[in-house]
Ligand SMILES: Nc1nc2c(c(=O)[nH]1)N[C@H]1C(S)=C(S)[C@@H](COP(=O)(O)O)O[C@H]1N2
């Protein structure tokens with residue numbers, strides 16, 4: 001069996017390894033070389049079944065190690081490198097998501113039922129934090145639009161509001177009260193209905209073939225690849241359909257610096273730093289920031305009549 005290292009997904013590695021183990025002694029050499037490959041790349045063992053992304057733009061993936069070791073998750077700490085050591089206090093089983101607001105009938109759904117109900121696919125996306133660092137992540141998830149249809153929103157539903165879980169046993173920064181980094185927990189985000197229904201917008205349950213690590217927002221997080229990373233809210237516990245634009249956490253903290261839309265835009269600088277360039281994790285040199293993070297073709301139409309300096 002010949003395997004091109006560049007073409008292989010963690011899922012395939014895992015399945016091939018199982019096949020080799022079944023074959024027995026004759027395959028010991030191949031098995032150990034696959035094991036070596038897994039160890040070298042520090043890849044997780046896949047536990048999700050999903051349709052592979054053909055990666056048409058040939059994006060160069062960041063490693064599992066990079067994606068899971070440098071995180072923004074204020075419920076734990078503002079230190080990006082410490083999150084992964086603290087994230088074990090987040091308990092994701094059991095976990096339910098509450099759906100309410102302008103829907104035919106509010107309901108609660110278990111994360112395991114979500115994973116069973118929606119066929120999962122890989123989405124290899126650029127991810128750009130407002131702080132000007134970036135990466136490429138092979139998310140596993142499903143279109144938010146499919147979930148929204150099943151929620152049966154009423155015609156008055158113009159926005160979708162998301163909330164992270166509020167539990168100060170699980171999230172140490174929530175327990176700090178007035179000394180917390182974010183005063184108004186839970187973390188809140190929102191999308192306009194057309195943004196939420198855009199086929200690029202996903203709810204993610206995994207990355208690199210494996211269920212999400214706690215530090216990346218287990219068990220369910222939003223991924224909106226053309227917007228700054230803070231829109232991609234982690235560890236979602238509640239989804240509410242609203243008629244008014246939700247006040248998202250970062251706008252609440254500093255409305256002069258962070259707005260509702262937060263579309264990646266090299267021409268609109270943050271008040272305290274430039275957005276023209278970005279540093280990809282693991283890369284030495286900065287690269288140009290792309291309009292809508294490289295997804296202009298898919299999303300620009302939603303903003304054609306809007307002044308993107310005003311609606312930042
Ligand atoms: N609940 C919650 N969601 C969050 C954050 C957070 O602090 N809390 N940080 C946001 C920011 S600023 C970024 S850049 C991304 C980081 O996601 P990652 O750690 O998986 O790279 O998560 C976003 N979602």
Ligand SMILES: [Mo]
Pocket residue numbers: 072129130131228229230
């Ligand atoms: Mo961010």
